[in-house]
Amino acid sequence: MVQDCRQGSRKAQFELYKLYAKAMYNVSLRILSHVAEAEDVLQEAFLEAFNRIADFRGDTTFGLWLKQIVINKSINYLRKRKVEFVSTDEVDVVEEEETDEEDMQLQVEEIRKAIQQLPDGYRVVISLYLLEGYDHEEIAHILKISEVTSRTQYRRAKLKLQSLMATERRSR
Known part of the structure; x- marks a missing residue:
């Protein structure tokens, strides 16, 4: 073709x-x-x-x-839209919680909705990393940001996602 x-x-x-x-x-x-x-x-x-x-x-x-x-x-x-990718030398450490496969399946729709609520910079990095499979070096190149900024945006996006999802659960 x-x-x-x-x-x-x-x-x-x-x-x-x-x-x-x-x-x-x-x-x-x-x-x-x-x-x-x-x-x-x-x-x-x-x-x-x-x-x-x-x-x-x-x-x-x-x-x-x-x-x-x-x-x-x-x-x-x-x-x-003039998205700003916030750069920082301080990297937040996030404790990873283990969840079983069933819990993950139940959260897919909740996570998708929460991702849509993220600020543009966070949403782009987390989408490129988790959904499109790019690593932080590639994301940095694509977005013209540093690798540290990509990692920081990703970690902050994960924290924001956790917060959004916790708020959603409490409101039910």
């Missing part, structure tokens, strides 16, 4: 769009937490991918290449 896209096939472009649109939209939505912006990013990312299809070397899958475009565009939208 990629080769057909290089030759200008609209049908191939549509097939690639159908194949990747939902996953790429979800990536953007997790970063932006704003439906309209995620939809815009999705459209812009596909336009850019199809316009730059000749640049796709094939050393990764098309999906990974497209995902990087989506992440970069999502982060640019956040920068337009």
Whole structure:
């Protein structure tokens, strides 16, 4: 399909769009937490991918290449909102609680809702780390922040998530 896209096939472009649109939209939505912006990013990312299809070397899958475009565009939208990533030399230590598999399954929806309530900087780092599988070095490179800042944002996001979830439990 990629080769057909290089030759200008609209049908191939549509097939690639159908194949990747939902996953790429979800990536953007997790970063932006704003439906309209995620939809815009999705459209812009596909336009850019199809316009730059000749640049796709094939050393990764098309999906990974497209995902990087989506992440970069999502982060640019956040920068337009003037998100500040707070840097600190002080790293908070969080005690990890062990939970069994059943408890984790019950908390999935609660965690998803809590992530959506996080400030942009926290949500982006925790989404890239936990959901997209990037390490702190990669996140630092993507967001143009230090690795320490990425780790700090991640730890603070976890603390904020715990707080939001505790508040939610108390309000039930």
